[in-house]
Amino acid sequence: MAWMAQLSERGRQRHGERVAVVDGDRRVTYAELDRRTDGLAAAFDAMGVGRGHRVAVLSHNRLEVLETYFALGKLGAAAVPVHYGAVPDEVAAIAGGCETSVIAGEEELLGRLAHPPGRAVLAFEGDRYREAAASGERPPPRDVPDDELMFILHTSATTGRPKGVCVDHRSLRSVATGYLADVEPGRGVVFLQCGPLSHGAMVLPLAYMATGATVVLMRMFSPPECLATIRRTEATHLFLVPEMLRFILQAAKRSPVDLPSLREVIYAAAPMPRPLLLEAHAALGCGFRQVYGITEGGGPVATLAPSEHDYAPGEPAGAGASVGRAIMGTVVERRDGGELWVRGPGRMRGYWNDPAATEEAVRDGWVRTGDLGTVDEHGYVHLAGRVKDVINRGGQKVFPAEVERVLLGHPGVREACVVGVPSEEWGELPFAYVVAPDGADAAEEFVASLKDLVRERLARYKRPVGFEVVGELPRNPAGKVTRRHLRTQAARRAAEPAGPRS
Structure with missing residues (x-):
């Protein structure tokens, strides 16, 4: 029996009367979820959807999205999630390209x-x-193997056209069992999903459902509503990206709330600024778990437990500076050039209808992450940045992540992003965008203090040649900074007669 069907049946057998999904005022038990998705699978079958077929799903977060995923899994058909913010042309390109x-x-x-x-x-x-x-109708019996396609998840496209990552039932099963073996979530988990179910991170609520967890859905993210939902549903686990956490803390300051049920905040998709982590730990009083993952690797690849975080003021020590250790069943290695490669049963089958890109990304069973980093003797993974983001300054490599960490050490910097700008003399030069409190952009002394900081902490060739203070950094729906847009913007500035301004 394929994973999605087994997950549904296991839920009915072991946790039948437990609430599986909360969607606003709607509550569906595991027994009801299994019965409802049986009827839905039968309806899809009547529409001609069978094993190997593909169905596009376009929606905000809601019960019906998860039900559709389970129903398709029972038939051996694949779901093609599309973000609710996609414009009609984007929807048409994804749905048409996947031949739904x-x-x-x-x-x-x-x-x-x-x-x-x-x-x-x-x-x-x-x-x-x-x-x-x-x-209450049951679909016709289907023999769906674990290598049957379950999802085509489109990458967040921080550097260009999104690619469809093909994920099968085996991937979902291995990631769930490997992740749960490491995190040991315990009983009574109420998992709040405030990120889109159209993104690869939706494998996390599915994994927690293997333990009988209750998944609470937010239609779309709203900081005040997120706080209210945690309190109303007594959520124990919350998944988000760091920028969402920042907004939650701002909302909590305006309307303080007590959240005694919250055990763990799980964060991923972007680096967590240390000042934000310390502020959040003090305000929420719960543990924080980092997840490092890539859609091509099946989702979670490594995790850093709450007990491995360093919440003391100042620079992190030991494992606290890493993104964690590989989950059970997954191996992470540093290969030639410093790139991290991942191997395990959770990896993708390939990119949809793109053999050239698949061949580039998958080598002898290993998935190239595109991330630069190291793995220490204890198995902790340390990131240095993205391969494509490395700035080549006259043959000397500048890693944006290193410069960004220094800038984030400034008390007035909330976020930082460093990109390369063209230079006739050097090839590329680093340029920094920083997010700072209101009014900082008008203060020359603020930029001067940034220059003093990098002069003290970085070698000359690593120092940004200019700074721009912005209200926020551009992000895609997955919460990742779109460096491509910033590079284009910085290149325009570099082409101006005066060059990059600081």
Whole structure:
């Protein structure tokens, strides 16, 4: 039995009366989830969806998204999640490129699309969906192997066109069991999912469901609503990216709340500024878990436990400076050039209809992460930055992550991003964007203090040739900084007669 079907059946057998999903005022038990997804699978089957077929899913977070995933898994069909913020042309490109036969989702979002002939539509709010989920009908028996495709997850495209990462049931199973073996979540987990279910990070709530956890869905992220939901549902675990945590802390200052149920904040997708970690630990009083992962690796690759974080003021010591150790079943190695490669049963099958990109990314069973780093003798993974982000200054390599860490040591810097700008003399030069409190951009002494800091902490060739103070850094839906946009912007500035300004 394939993983998604087993996850549903196991939930019914072992945790039948326990609440599986909370969506606003709606609560569905594991027994109800299994029954509803049986009926939905039968409806998809009647629409001609079978093993090997693909269904696009376009929606905000809601119960029906998870139900659709489970129903398709029972049939051996694959889900192609599409972010709710995608414009019609982007939706059409993803749905068409993956040759989907059905598109399911929210009525309002579906109504904006031009549906090509031959592609059926299933609206979550419609009678067809509602009747199917309530029917109690069972789909025809399907022998779905673990190597059957379950998801085509599109990369966040920080550097260009998104690629479709093919994930099978074996990947989901291995990542869940490996991750859970390391984190040992215990009983009574209430997992709050405030990030989009269209992103690769949605493998985490599925993993926690293997333990009988309750998954609470937020339609979309809102800091005040997030705090209210934690309190209302007594959430124990929260997954987010660091910038979301910053917004939560700002909301908590405006309207303080007590969150005694919260055990663990899980963060990923972007570096956690140390001042933010210390502030959050003091304010929330819970543990923090870092997850390092890539969609091509199946999701979580390594994790740093709350007990391994260093919450003392000042620079982190020991393991606290790493992103953690590989989860069980996964191996991380440093290969030629300093790039980290990952191997394990959780890795992707390849990129959808892109053999050239697959061949470039997967070598002899190893997935190239695109991240530079090291693995120490105790297995802790340390990142140095992205291969594509390295700045080549006259043959000397400048790692943006190193410069950013120095800038984040300034008490007035909330975030930092360093990119390369073209230089006729040196090839590339580092340029820094920093996010600072309101008013700092008008203070020449603030920029002067940044120059003093890098002069003290960095070799001359690593120092940014200019600084720009901005209100925020551009991000994609996954919460990652879009360096490509900043590089383009910095290149324009470098082309101006006066060159980069500081």
